[in-house]
Amino acid sequence: MADLTHFDASGAAHMVDVSEKAATFRRAVARGSVRMAPETLALVTAGTAAKGDVLGVARLAGIMAAKRTADLVPLCHPLPLTKVSIDLRPDHENGTVEIEATTATTGPTGVEMEALTAVSVAALTVYDMLKAVDRGMVIGNIRLALKEGGKSGRYEAK
Amino acid sequence: MADLTHFDASGAAHMVDVSEKAATFRRAVARGSVRMAPETLALVTAGTAAKGDVLGVARLAGIMAAKRTADLVPLCHPLPLTKVSIDLRPDHENGTVEIEATTATTGPTGVEMEALTAVSVAALTVYDMLKAVDRGMVIGNIRLALKEGGKSGRYEAK
Amino acid sequence: MADLTHFDASGAAHMVDVSEKAATFRRAVARGSVRMAPETLALVTAGTAAKGDVLGVARLAGIMAAKRTADLVPLCHPLPLTKVSIDLRPDHENGTVEIEATTATTGPTGVEMEALTAVSVAALTVYDMLKAVDRGMVIGNIRLALKEGGKSGRYEAK
Amino acid sequence: MADLTHFDASGAAHMVDVSEKAATFRRAVARGSVRMAPETLALVTAGTAAKGDVLGVARLAGIMAAKRTADLVPLCHPLPLTKVSIDLRPDHENGTVEIEATTATTGPTGVEMEALTAVSVAALTVYDMLKAVDRGMVIGNIRLALKEGGKSGRYEAK
Amino acid sequence: MADLTHFDASGAAHMVDVSEKAATFRRAVARGSVRMAPETLALVTAGTAAKGDVLGVARLAGIMAAKRTADLVPLCHPLPLTKVSIDLRPDHENGTVEIEATTATTGPTGVEMEALTAVSVAALTVYDMLKAVDRGMVIGNIRLALKEGGKSGRYEAK
Amino acid sequence: MADLTHFDASGAAHMVDVSEKAATFRRAVARGSVRMAPETLALVTAGTAAKGDVLGVARLAGIMAAKRTADLVPLCHPLPLTKVSIDLRPDHENGTVEIEATTATTGPTGVEMEALTAVSVAALTVYDMLKAVDRGMVIGNIRLALKEGGKSGRYEAK
Numbered sequence: 030m031a032d033l034t035h036f037d038a039s040g041a042a043h044m045v046d047v048s049e050k051a052a053t054f055r056r057a058v059a060r061g062s063v064r065m066a067p068e069t070l071a072l073v074t075a076g077t078a079a080k081g082d083v084l085g086v087a088r089l090a091g092i093m094a095a096k097r098t099a100d101l102v103p104l105c106h107p108l109p110l111t112k113v114s115i116d117l118r119p120d121h122e123n124g125t126v127e128i129e130a131t132t133a134t135t136g137p138t139g140v141e142m143e144a145l146t147a148v149s150v151a152a153l154t155v156y157d158m159l160k161a162v163d164r165g166m167v168i169g170n171i172r173l174a175l176k177e178g179g180k181s182g183r184y185e186a187k
Numbered sequence: 188m189a190d191l192t193h194f195d196a197s198g199a200a201h202m203v204d205v206s207e208k209a210a211t212f213r214r215a216v217a218r219g220s221v222r223m224a225p226e227t228l229a230l231v232t233a234g235t236a237a238k239g240d241v242l243g244v245a246r247l248a249g250i251m252a253a254k255r256t257a258d259l260v261p262l263c264h265p266l267p268l269t270k271v272s273i274d275l276r277p278d279h280e281n282g283t284v285e286i287e288a289t290t291a292t293t294g295p296t297g298v299e300m301e302a303l304t305a306v307s308v309a310a311l312t313v314y315d316m317l318k319a320v321d322r323g324m325v326i327g328n329i330r331l332a333l334k335e336g337g338k339s340g341r342y343e344a345k
Numbered sequence: 346m347a348d349l350t351h352f353d354a355s356g357a358a359h360m361v362d363v364s365e366k367a368a369t370f371r372r373a374v375a376r377g378s379v380r381m382a383p384e385t386l387a388l389v390t391a392g393t394a395a396k397g398d399v400l401g402v403a404r405l406a407g408i409m410a411a412k413r414t415a416d417l418v419p420l421c422h423p424l425p426l427t428k429v430s431i432d433l434r435p436d437h438e439n440g441t442v443e444i445e446a447t448t449a450t451t452g453p454t455g456v457e458m459e460a461l462t463a464v465s466v467a468a469l470t471v472y473d474m475l476k477a478v479d480r481g482m483v484i485g486n487i488r489l490a491l492k493e494g495g496k497s498g499r500y501e502a503k
Numbered sequence: 504m505a506d507l508t509h510f511d512a513s514g515a516a517h518m519v520d521v522s523e524k525a526a527t528f529r530r531a532v533a534r535g536s537v538r539m540a541p542e543t544l545a546l547v548t549a550g551t552a553a554k555g556d557v558l559g560v561a562r563l564a565g566i567m568a569a570k571r572t573a574d575l576v577p578l579c580h581p582l583p584l585t586k587v588s589i590d591l592r593p594d595h596e597n598g599t600v601e602i603e604a605t606t607a608t609t610g611p612t613g614v615e616m617e618a619l620t621a622v623s624v625a626a627l628t629v630y631d632m633l634k635a636v637d638r639g640m641v642i643g644n645i646r647l648a649l650k651e652g653g654k655s656g657r658y659e660a661k
Numbered sequence: 662m663a664d665l666t667h668f669d670a671s672g673a674a675h676m677v678d679v680s681e682k683a684a685t686f687r688r689a690v691a692r693g694s695v696r697m698a699p700e701t702l703a704l705v706t707a708g709t710a711a712k713g714d715v716l717g718v719a720r721l722a723g724i725m726a727a728k729r730t731a732d733l734v735p736l737c738h739p740l741p742l743t744k745v746s747i748d749l750r751p752d753h754e755n756g757t758v759e760i761e762a763t764t765a766t767t768g769p770t771g772v773e774m775e776a777l778t779a780v781s782v783a784a785l786t787v788y789d790m791l792k793a794v795d796r797g798m799v800i801g802n803i804r805l806a807l808k809e810g811g812k813s814g815r816y817e818a819k
Numbered sequence: 820m821a822d823l824t825h826f827d828a829s830g831a832a833h834m835v836d837v838s839e840k841a842a843t844f845r846r847a848v849a850r851g852s853v854r855m856a857p858e859t860l861a862l863v864t865a866g867t868a869a870k871g872d873v874l875g876v877a878r879l880a881g882i883m884a885a886k887r888t889a890d891l892v893p894l895c896h897p898l899p900l901t902k903v904s905i906d907l908r909p910d911h912e913n914g915t916v917e918i919e920a921t922t923a924t925t926g927p928t929g930v931e932m933e934a935l936t937a938v939s940v941a942a943l944t945v946y947d948m949l950k951a952v953d954r955g956m957v958i959g960n961i962r963l964a965l966k967e968g969g970k971s972g973r974y975e976a977k
Contacts, residue, residue: 083191114518452741461642472619559717566832566833733891804957
């Protein structure tokens with residue numbers, strides 16, 4: 030089980046020791062989407078432009094969730110985030126709300142999980158606010174788009 | 188904006204007033220998946236059978252997150268959950284870990300968000316534990332499968 | 346010290362025993378304000394109407410804080426809130442943002458602290474978002490406006 | 504909306520990027536008060552001297568709340584506080600409990616919000632412990648008294 | 662594994678389904694102690710009588726922790742506690758601080774874990790406040806003293 | 820009261836000012852145990868080997884609790900832990916589950932409380948999972964085994 034760093038030699042889960050790793054600048058971008066009926070998406074667009082700002086509420090929920098990642102993901106290291114921003118955009122062609130979160134810190138480990146958590150909770154919040162009109166929405170395509178910094182270097186999704 | 192119950196007439200977000208609603212039995216089932224490379228999935232299967240139990244850690248993370256749904260999703264009502272169970276299953280044909288969460292309570296509102304949150308955080312935890320070997324994993328297809336109880340009645344996804 | 350119910354006969358703090366009290370409908374309204382320079386208030390008004398929605402962010406922060414009251418105020422009973430709404434309104438005559446929160450539950454104790462906590466954290470959030478342009482803002486006049494339900498009955502501030 | 508740093512050019516809320524800012528020593532002092540009837544204040548004084556220590560409970564609540572500021576105020580950066588102290592003092596002339604909180608850290612942003620949150624939650628706790636005898640108390644005059652460190656330098660309230 | 666209710670037939674951990682159980686009155690008492698050097702205990706006694714109230718701080722920490730039990734113990738059901746009280750008493754004969762916590766609720770499951778968590782965190786807080794003078798303290802003898810209510814009925818430790 | 824650093828000269832509790840202390844490497848090891856009937860311990864051993872992994876769940880609970888130490892222990896400084904590992908081992912001779920937690924960080928204060936909290940919550944979780952078959956279990960012998968780093972230097976329990 031040498032490949033899974035979150036387990037020790039005996040198979041027990043642990044929070045990986047990063048005591049020896051240098052604190053360097055780290056950045057991550059994650060993306061995801063919520064697929065919904067065209068009428069539902071129309072409500073989102075109407076609300077964002079005028080009142081009933083679904084995307085504004087979801088953005089805030091995602092930002093706050095990013096700060097609580099280490100509380101939610103058991104083996105994640107706590108990190109003092111220095112940046113969280115979330116972009117939510119209706120995509121009428123695909124019938125989705127597209128979500129992108131960017132996180133950064135200076136620390137011994139990366140901030141990928143923080144970006145992915147921000148996207149996930151923003152998506153859950155979009156779902157919550159629209160579920161009274163559309164129970165068939167699907168949250169999907171949540172993935173890492175970019176990661177910079179750290180020993181393993183830069184990763185960019187194809 | 189009459190259709191979006193989370194906003195009042197002026198467009199301001201609020202936690203919907205459920206004071207008048209009866210406390211009845213509610214149940215929800217949500218599903219989702221984490222798509223990964225076959226080699227990654229093989230590590231999951233090996234670990235679950237022997238040591239390095241990725242799915243056991245993810246299951247616990249999902250259960251704990253379900254209890255914190257109202258802390259994460261801004262306009263969600265706090266609810267004393269009476270049941271949370273999560274099933275995680277490697278699907279070698281599709282190259283995924285399939286996740287299903289079931290939640291229940293007796294209360295004035297439903298537990299769909301709790302089930303969806305459980306699935307999302309379990310999926311994030313699977314990602315976290317495997318990201319050192321596979322950064323290209325994709326969390327997806329998170330949706331409501333079933334909902335019972337309450338005035339709007341039963342919903343089952345097709 | 347018979348008058349202070351949060352202490353026992355020996356003076357030790359405790360969470361008052363409400364086991365014998367009936368669960369009845371409770372409602373509370375609290376108010377408060379943030380006083381600021383006219384130019385700062387103008388920024389708030391501009392943002393709310395168009396973009397940069399200070400009051401929308403503060404409203405959400407207050408709603409979420411109401412749900413965490415028992416985590417913040419040591420001797421407060423945990424309560425499943427059934428309603429939280431917050432109104433924030435620029436008052437150009439007085440140079441303030443006026444805040445009013447309404448909370449409700451069906452339970453053995455009241456929801457005054459939840460309403461006051463919602464107002465306080467909404468006010469802190471207004472401060473946070475405007476502090477770069479105005480450090481002299483003052484949060485004040487946070488008080489209970491109304492309380493209904495429970496053995497002590499209705500209270501309305503003069 | 505260039506003046507409000509918590510919004511980007513499109514008006515979307517974000518957690519300001521402080522990745523480039525140096526970690527320097529920061530300190531803040533905030534103040535506030537709870538106004539109450541003379542008989543209520545007499546109970547506070549009696550309790551503090553002997554048993555039923557209202558101010559001791561409020562002090563602890565404020566210290567703990569300071570550590571959770573970034574959980575409560577949506578766009579606040581998480582910061583490892585290196586100091587929190589809170590002074591609560593009955594002021595019989597003005598009929599108030601006067602509250603002063605001091606916070607410090609070494610980090611890329613200031614600790615004003617932490618000091619203001621400490622004062623606010625200490626005040627809410629004073630209210631909670633005395634509300635059975637005095638529902639007319641008013642929390643007020645919460646403001647920044649001093650701020651040191653960071654690019655914007657020293658600020659002292661007049 | 663039929664005896665361990667926290668696991669299903671396949672051995673997977675879950676939060677036991679209590680949906681069918683009636684909400685009845687439940688009460689629990691737990692006890693524990695912190696053993697320390699006589700000089701350390703003398704400091705505690707001195708502080709409690711005059712200033713530097715170690716036991717007062719520990720009592721509050723235990724009360725607050727009881728409310729967060731379901732956040733800490735993974736498979737614990739969330740419960741709205743209706744009573745928490747904690748007694749801390751220096752025992753000079755045994756060289757200990759003796760801790761006893763009582764919790765109550767009306768719900769479908771018991772409050773034993775809440776009482777045990779209250780004792781544990783109160784003990785940790787006693788340790789924290791005295792560790793600068795005595796690193797050899799030992800927290801021990803944490804056990805359930807009494808449990809009332811529910812299908813399994815009354816239990817009293819011998 | 821000069822000896823108790825968590826109180827100021829007037830006896831008021833505060834979070835000790837560590838602003839001036841250098842951030843150095845810190846490590847702590849804490850230990851504790853849960854004593855139970857031989858039949859109960861047999862269930863633990865059976866489960867760990869096959870399914871129904873009591874110790875795996877307790878380990879995870881302890882790791883997550885370590886990250887929340889500053890939320891639970893009122894005067895504890897928040898610290899970004901760089902390592903948490905927990906070992907749980909059935910000791911059939913003594914009829915106990917033996918628990919050992921190791922924590923580390925680079926910071927201005929030590930991580931003893933984090934290690935002790937990890938042990939305590941792991942022990943509470945063992946209790947929770949086995950309480951249906953054995954209410955007489957006793958959590959005990961929770962103590963600091965080792966501490967390294969900081970001005971006060973190395974401490975090793977005899």
